[in-house]
Each structure stands twice: as structure tokens, then as C-alpha cells.
Amino acid sequence: xxxxxxxxxxxxxxxxxxxxxxxxxxxxxxxxxxxxxxxxxxxxxxxxxxxxxxxxxxxxxxxxxxxxxxxxxxxxxxxxxxxxxxxxxxxxxxxxxxxxxxxxxxxxxxxxxxxxxxxxxxxxxxxxxxxxxxxxxxxxxxxxxxxxxxxxxxxx
Amino acid sequence: xxxxxxxxxxxxxxxxxxxxxxxxxxxxxxxxxxxxxxxxxxxxxxxxxxxxxxxxxxxxxxxxxxxxxxxxxxxxxxxxxxxxxxxxxxxxxxxxxxxxxxxxxxxxxxxxxxxxxxxxxxxxxxxxxxxxxxxxxxxxxxxxxxxxxxxxxxxxxxxxxxxxxxxxxxxxxxxxxxxxxxxxxxxxxxxxxxxxxxxxxxxxxxxxxxxxxxxxxxxxxxxxxxxxxxxxxxxxxxxxxxxxxxxxxxxxxxxxxxxxx
Ligand SMILES: Cc1cc2nc3c(=O)[nH]c(=O)nc-3n(C[C@H](O)[C@H](O)[C@H](O)COP(=O)(O)OP(=O)(O)OC[C@H]3O[C@@H](n4cnc5c(N)ncnc54)[C@H](O)[C@@H]3O)c2cc1C
Ligand code: FES
Ligand code: FES
Numbered sequence: 001x002x003x004x005x006x007x008x009x010x011x012x013x014x015x016x017x018x019x020x021x022x023x024x025x026x027x028x029x030x031x032x033x034x035x036x037x038x039x040x041x042x043x044x045x046x047x048x049x050x051x052x053x054x055x056x057x058x059x060x061x062x063x064x065x066x067x068x069x070x071x072x073x074x075x076x077x078x079x080x081x082x083x084x085x086x087x088x089x090x091x092x093x094x095x096x097x098x099x100x101x102x103x104x105x106x107x108x109x110x111x112x113x114x115x116x117x118x119x120x121x122x123x124x125x126x127x128x129x130x131x132x133x134x135x136x137x138x139x140x141x142x143x144x145x146x147x148x149x150x151x152x153x154x155x156x
Numbered sequence: 157x158x159x160x161x162x163x164x165x166x167x168x169x170x171x172x173x174x175x176x177x178x179x180x181x182x183x184x185x186x187x188x189x190x191x192x193x194x195x196x197x198x199x200x201x202x203x204x205x206x207x208x209x210x211x212x213x214x215x216x217x218x219x220x221x222x223x224x225x226x227x228x229x230x231x232x233x234x235x236x237x238x239x240x241x242x243x244x245x246x247x248x249x250x251x252x253x254x255x256x257x258x259x260x261x262x263x264x265x266x267x268x269x270x271x272x273x274x275x276x277x278x279x280x281x282x283x284x285x286x287x288x289x290x291x292x293x294x295x296x297x298x299x300x301x302x303x304x305x306x307x308x309x310x311x312x313x314x315x316x317x318x319x320x321x322x323x324x325x326x327x328x329x330x331x332x333x334x335x336x337x338x339x340x341x342x343x344x345x346x347x348x349x350x351x352x353x354x355x356x357x358x359x360x361x362x363x364x365x366x367x368x369x370x371x372x373x374x375x376x377x378x379x380x381x382x383x384x385x386x387x388x389x390x391x392x393x394x395x396x397x398x399x400x401x402x403x404x405x406x407x408x409x410x411x412x413x414x415x416x417x
Binding site (some may be wrong): 001017018019021039041042045047048053054055060062064065067071108111112115128130131132139 | 157158159160162164184187188191192196204206208209232255256257258259261262338366
């Protein structure tokens with residue numbers, strides 16, 4: 001089915017089979033493998049992407065539902081080789097170990113920054129990560145990264 | 157997932173027409189219940205009709221003593237909407253307790269009440285706030301809409317268009333969330349109206365229900381800590397026994413009463 005969308009700033013017109021999940025379109029058809037599949041059951045948030053600026057689990061969205069939408073994946077955040085402030089904060093604060101959950105965590109962090117600006121408390125950030133699972137870090141550094149990344153975005 | 161046909165409806169009439177054009181059809185809104193069910197092949201529709209592009213179906217407005225929320229309004233929108241927050245703050249709070257931020261960015265009111273999951277949140281709000289559920293086929297009072305586990309009064313092909321919640325004098329929703337799924341293990345919505353109290357319980361039984369004993373006690377100004385639901389009518393599963401759920405209902409009732417706004 002013909003579907004027009006803007007992907008990481010580029011307008012695309014794609015012919016998509018209706019049963020295609022957004023995450024499969026991204027990974028299998030468009031080779032954007034930064035978006036991960038941790039569970040496929042809507043629990044883990046590794047597949048988070050931004051749809052029209054808000055974080056959504058791409059394993060639980062049909063790509064054909066996104067006609068006219070703007071999609072940003074982890075690949076679309078850096079510009080001219082410079083990391084996005086939220087990505088830079090994850091690097092600075094050691095917000096990752098194996099890195100599998102990281103793309104989804106960064107996208108969740110952007111959604112937290114969108115809603116709270118740079119003012120979210122650690123408690124709020126931890127609470128708002130309830131749809132994201134990490135098997136490695138114990139979350140503390142992820143919270144620190146999102147705290148710092150949100151502030152950096154506000155100051156930018 | 158099995159392949160299916162997909163159409164984008166731009167009007168309610170168009171959606172009804174597409175639904176009736178043969179095979180097993182289903183409407184899709186946020187897809188956060190339907191797609192997981194299709195992945196596990198609990199549902200295998202031949203055609204999906206996307207209703208999220210129908211103009212106006214996500215509108216939120218206050219009209220007299222009712223707050224009307226469109227069927228395709230997302231949970232996150234309801235949680236953050238100024239009209240909802242000022243008219244029925246406890247309803248905005250309920251929306252904020254659904255799932256996680258990503259789920260709230262996608263899931264809709266209409267999908268939630270149509271699915272009528274035994275542990276879903278919105279059905280409790282509909283019952284406690286004496287909601288009118290408007291559909292392409294007419295209007296239902298919430299008391300006649302939620303018929304049982306995953307069952308409603310909706311006919312095949314009938315679309316929920318909006319829900320009118322009656323403004324209470326005060327209301328509160330106390331939810332004991334399952335720590336992993338975030339659905340309600342038990343949750344109680346208490347609402348006080350000029351003409352009486354309404355108390356709805358979700359998560360505890362095969363379907364949402366009104367706790368008439370609690371309503372009577374509150375109306376009479378009696379304490380509620382001695383009330384206990386009959387465990388033989390409540391759910392027992394790997395998450396909690398019926399006795400534990402009965403106890404939680406009493407505790408959540410007290411918590412809601414203490415938080416009335
Ligand atoms: C990880 C996770 C956690 C969740 N936690 C909670 C929670 O804590 N509490 C809670 O209440 N829910 C929870 N949910 C469910 C969530 O709220 C769903 O979004 C909601 O139940 C369904 O809404 P939807 O728009 O996604 O519906 P869809 O999945 O699109 O549709 C669900 C059903 O309703 C039908 N339908 C949809 N809209 C209409 C309409 N307007 N008229 C007629 N039929 C319609 C569809 O055909 C389908 O049968 C959770 C979901 C997930 C994935
Ligand atoms: S892969 Fe989508 S939530 Fe886990
Ligand atoms: S860093 Fe390994 S899962 Fe989070």
C-alpha cells in the first residue's frame with residue numbers, strides 16, 4: 001500500500017505490505033538496524049522511535065498507519081557527525097554497557113525532555129522509564145544521562 | 157502476522173462501508189491491544205480499517221455537566237489536556253496511570269473501552285462517572301455497556317465515537333499496579349455526585365463492576381474499612397489470590413476516598 005512518510009528528514013514514498021510492523025520496515029527493508037527488537041511484545045522499549053515527535057514502540061505500530069507522519073530513528077539524531085546532546089550525555093555518563101537497549105533509551109529520554117524540559121527530577125525520569133528495560137546497567141547511569149541530556153537540550 | 161487488507165477511513169460512513177465489504181474485518185485505532193493479539197494469532201482479521209484519520213474523532217470538549225472525549229483521543233493527550241484536568245482531574249490522573257509513556261502516546265479511549273480488558277482503567281472511569289457512550293448506532297449508559305470479560309454491548313461494525321463523562325463534585329482513582337504489566341491488580345474509582353456516590357472496581361473480577369455496598373456506606377456517611385467484597389466472586393491467578401484482591405479493594409477504596417478532588 002502506498003505510504004508517504006518523512007524518515008529522518010527525507011520524504012519517502014513506499015509501497016508497504018499492510019502486515020509490516022514499523023520496526024520491520026526500518027530494519028529489514030530500509031537497513032536502519034539501530035532500532036532494536038528486544039521483546040516484540042510491547043514491553044521493552046528497545047524499538048522506540050519518534051513519530052511526529054513522540055516516542056512510540058515501533059514493534060506495535062503498522063507502518064501503513066503512518067501515512068503523512070514524520071519518523072525519527074536513532075540514526076536521524078546526529079547531525080554533521082556531531083552527536084545529539086542526548087546521545088552525547090549517554091556517552092559522557094556511561095549510560096550503556098552492551099548498548100542493546102540504548103537507542104530506545106535515548107528516544108525515551110527525548111520524550112522525557114519534550115515533556116519536562118530540563119527540569120525532571122531523577123525520580124520522575126526513573127518513573128518515566130517504566131516502558132524501557134535494560135539488562136546491564138542497573139539504570140542509574142541512564143537516569144543521569146537523561147538528566148544531563150535534557151539540561152543540555154534546554155541550554156542549547 | 158498473517159497478511160490482511162488495510163484501508164484508511166476518512167469518515168464514519170466510509171469506515172462502516174469498509175467494515176461490511178466481506179471477510180472478517182476489524183477497526184484499528186492505537187493498535188496496542190489489537191496488534192499484540194494479531195502477533196499471537198488470537199485475532200486473524202482479513203481486513204483492518206484505520207479510524208484514526210477520521211476528522212474530529214479525537215475532540216475533547218466540555219458541554220454542560222459532561223466532559224466529552226473522542227474515541228481516538230490518545231491516553232497521553234487526555235492526561236495532559238487542560239479541559240480534562242480542570243473538569244475531572246481524577247480522570248486525567250487515571251490516563252497517566254495507563255501502561256508507560258510510549259503506550260500512552262499510542263493507545264486510545266475507544267480502543268480501551270471496546271476491548272474491556274478485566275484489568276483496564278477506562279472502564280472503571282466510565283462506570284464511576286456515569287458515562288454516556290456514543291456510537292454510530294446510538295447511545296449507551298456505561299451501566300449497560302460493559303457486559304462481561306472482553307465483552308461490550310457493541311454490535312459488529314459499530315464504532316464508538318465519543319464518551320461523555322458526567323462531572324462529579326469530587327472523584328479519585330486509586331490503582332494498585334501490577335509491577336510488571338502495569339495493568340491494575342485492583343483499582344477503585346470513587347465519584348461523588350449531588351445525587352449520590354458511584355464506586356467502580358477494575359482488575360478484581362472477570363469484568364469491571366460497581367461496588368454498591370461501598371456506594372451505600374459512603375452515602376450514609378459510614379466508615380468503609382469494614383467492607384469486604386466476597387472473594388468467591390473475584391479472580392484468583394498467579395498474580396494474586398481472590399482473598400488478597402478483596403483486601404486490596406478495601407484498601408484502594410480508602411485510598412481513593414482520602415484523595416477525593
Ligand atoms: C505494554 C502495555 C501496557 C498496557 N497497560 C495498560 C494499563 O495499565 N491499563 C490499561 O487500561 N490498558 C493498558 N494497555 C492497553 C492500552 O491502553 C491499549 O491502548 C488499549 O487497551 C486499546 O486501545 P488502542 O487504541 O490501542 O486499540 P486497538 O488495539 O487499536 O483496538 C482494540 C480493539 O478495539 C477496537 N476498536 C478500537 N477503537 C474502536 C472504536 N472507536 N470503536 C469500535 N471499536 C474500536 C478494535 O477493533 C480492537 O478490537 C497496555 C498496553 C500495552 C501494550
Ligand atoms: S521490541 Fe518493541 S517493546 Fe520490545
Ligand atoms: S546496556 Fe545492555 S541492555 Fe541496557
